[in-house]
Amino acid sequence: MSTIWTLAEIEGGELKGITHELLTAARSLADASGGLKVGVVALGHEIGGLVPLLGSLGADLVALADAPSLANAPADVVARVIAPFLQGQQARTVLLGHTAIGKDVAGRLAVRLDCGVIADATELKNDGGKVVATRSIFGGGMWSRATAAGEGAVITVRPRAVTPATGQSGRTAETLTVPVAEGSTTRRVETLELKQETSTTVSLGDAEVVVAGGRGMGGADRFGPVETLARTLGAAVGASRAVVDSGWRPHKEQIGQTGRTVSPKLYVALGISGAIQHLVGMRTSGTIIAINTDAEAPIMKVANVAAVGDVHEIVPALVTELSRQGVGAGA
Amino acid sequence: MRVVVCVKVVPDTTEPKRLGDQHVLVRSGVQGAVNPMDDYALEVALKWKDAQPDLDVVVLTMGPEDTRAIIKKCLAKGADRAVLVSDTALAGTDAIGTARVLAAAIRKIGDVDAVLCGVRSSDGESAVVGPAVAELLDMPQLTTCKEADLDGSARTVTATREADGALEVARAGLPALLTVTKASFEPRLANFKGIQAANKKEILGWTTADLGITPPARQVLVTAAGEPPQRPASQVLTGSAADVAQKLAQYLTEQKLV
Ligand SMILES: Cc1cc2nc3c(=O)[nH]c(=O)nc-3n(C[C@H](O)[C@H](O)[C@H](O)COP(=O)(O)OP(=O)(O)OC[C@H]3O[C@@H](n4cnc5c(N)ncnc54)[C@H](O)[C@@H]3O)c2cc1C
Ligand SMILES: Nc1ncnc2c1ncn2[C@@H]1O[C@H](COP(=O)(O)O)[C@@H](O)[C@H]1O
Numbered sequence: 001m002s003t004i005w006t007l008a009e010i011e012g013g014e015l016k017g018i019t020h021e022l023l024t025a026a027r028s029l030a031d032a033s034g035g036l037k038v039g040v041v042a043l044g045h046e047i048g049g050l051v052p053l054l055g056s057l058g059a060d061l062v063a064l065a066d067a068p069s070l071a072n073a074p075a076d077v078v079a080r081v082i083a084p085f086l087q088g089q090q091a092r093t094v095l096l097g098h099t100a101i102g103k104d105v106a107g108r109l110a111v112r113l114d115c116g117v118i119a120d121a122t123e124l125k126n127d128g129g130k131v132v133a134t135r136s137i138f139g140g141g142m143w144s145r146a147t148a149a150g151e152g153a154v155i156t157v158r159p160r161a162v163t164p165a166t167g168q169s170g171r172t173a174e175t176l177t178v179p180v181a182e183g184s185t186t187r188r189v190e191t192l193e194l195k196q197e198t199s200t201t202v203s204l205g206d207a208e209v210v211v212a213g214g215r216g217m218g219g220a221d222r223f224g225p226v227e228t229l230a231r232t233l234g235a236a237v238g239a240s241r242a243v244v245d246s247g248w249r250p251h252k253e254q255i256g257q258t259g260r261t262v263s264p265k266l267y268v269a270l271g272i273s274g275a276i277q278h279l280v281g282m283r284t285s286g287t288i289i290a291i292n293t294d295a296e297a298p299i300m301k302v303a304n305v306a307a308v309g310d311v312h313e314i315v316p317a318l319v320t321e322l323s324r325q326g327v328g329a330g331a
Numbered sequence: 332m333r334v335v336v337c338v339k340v341v342p343d344t345t346e347p348k349r350l351g352d353q354h355v356l357v358r359s360g361v362q363g364a365v366n367p368m369d370d371y372a373l374e375v376a377l378k379w380k381d382a383q384p385d386l387d388v389v390v391l392t393m394g395p396e397d398t399r400a401i402i403k404k405c406l407a408k409g410a411d412r413a414v415l416v417s418d419t420a421l422a423g424t425d426a427i428g429t430a431r432v433l434a435a436a437i438r439k440i441g442d443v444d445a446v447l448c449g450v451r452s453s454d455g456e457s458a459v460v461g462p463a464v465a466e467l468l469d470m471p472q473l474t475t476c477k478e479a480d481l482d483g484s485a486r487t488v489t490a491t492r493e494a495d496g497a498l499e500v501a502r503a504g505l506p507a508l509l510t511v512t513k514a515s516f517e518p519r520l521a522n523f524k525g526i527q528a529a530n531k532k533e534i535l536g537w538t539t540a541d542l543g544i545t546p547p548a549r550q551v552l553v554t555a556a557g558e559p560p561q562r563p564a565s566q567v568l569t570g571s572a573a574d575v576a577q578k579l580a581q582y583l584t585e586q587k588l589v
Pocket of ligand 2: 337338339340366368369372391392393394426429433447448449450451452453454455456457458459460461
């Protein structure tokens, strides 16, 4: 193997959490393969200040593509700029986040590098010099392990699947420059408008805790317990398709096959039966708690803790109990 | 103008899925359905066609011969014709290989102004086929679109798309590739007239030889697959609401989840 490369995600001049996770994963792969290097490519404008942080997070090489036109560059530009550089470095394994931009870049980059993509990996291991990725398939109903048939692959890593290591302040990285060819940054997509979704709580994709409500809540105006518990736990609000289809909640909150896939540390399902299409979107959560009047509901089988009873009675009591313990106080 | 919609036939999610040889999903004998996201992609194209009846909507799929019956449903909804790329050598093709085959077919269809894909397939779950096709055809991409307008005279497509917790309105010049997510509208159902009309529509069958390509070599190997480790059996809490709440709070604190 050669250097394990990753792609940094930067927002407002800061590294996004996924970058820490990718560097942690790359670092442990590199160390397990007997002293390989970890490289990170960062695109943006005036991002040189991030080098020490990237170094402390585990990068040996920080490759900067720095140009005004590269801040928030679209996927086709990212692939066009980094592919020739990675080829020059004889990169084999490239780790991206299974995030909005990571997914958009992965396919394009793999075409340019003439390799395959392993998407949505939840675990990476070194097996005799090859990177083996574990992914959950069929909505967590099964897992599979995949590896590159040839020399390398682009691998997207599910956010939050890797626990980021704390940085080591002593580590330093070597800085490289990614040549930016004339014309390679030309944009073919133009943003006309950006509407920040007015989300009252944490956004679903990044949430460590998700509290989701289903038809069992009983109506659009009866979602109070979901929102209150979410506020207490600092959680994002999720929903089943049944309630989205009924217009009780917006589609952006839908979890499952036709909604989002989430993998938080804690998933709380309130009045959700746990149909397979819902389980697909949350099964890999760390801990699952379900509250349901029906002890036989499918969600109760996948839950770590299955609380039998009425959400409208249990949740208020739980919130009182938690705030008595100082959880969510002042939130 | 011409639009290609990439449609994948996936195992119906209510059917149990099985892995066969080399950990490849067993597709034959399994009830198939159009991948749910692709249904939304088709609906976007059909809405364009409602406004512009001479738009040529071509459904493109790669899969076994027995997907014909399901692809016919897309014709019944209003697509003009379909192409089925089927070749025994294509069984088990990975995502980038699939993109290479689809891109070759789109080139052969010719004069394509826009390509629509689903965001992801319910069985592949990779969400990479669309962007890979766009790269192969050197098209810009707009991903996770919820709705999109085609402007034939300006030769642009403008889409409202989900972008990391925000909604973005973005525009790309044609030809362009869009991936479509669950939209705010429901895909139409086929009516009787449509079903009749579908009988007269063509489903072209192409092989890799017809496309002038060799079947893409597999670049990803699946080495193992299995059932997930059993979660520890659920801890069931029953009793009065107050009791249950108290035990839940205790669990959350003990497990350091709060
Ligand atoms: C192609 C396809 C795609 C789909 N995609 C998705 C998807 O992305 N996401 C998704 O969620 N679904 C999806 N579905 C729908 C899915 O099959 C289920 O219909 C849906 O998840 C059910 O939602 P629910 O659990 O809220 O409702 P129900 O199944 O009606 O369950 C309600 C639950 O609430 C419990 N309950 C009732 N009252 C109370 C109370 N007072 N206190 C506590 N519990 C109570 C009941 O016991 C029951 O278990 C899809 C279906 C299809 C066919
Ligand atoms: N075999 C196929 N035939 C036609 N379209 C496909 C095929 N595989 C994937 N696609 C398209 O690519 C999208 C993303 O699929 P995936 O990358 O597998 O998640 C799907 O929603 C389809 O639009």
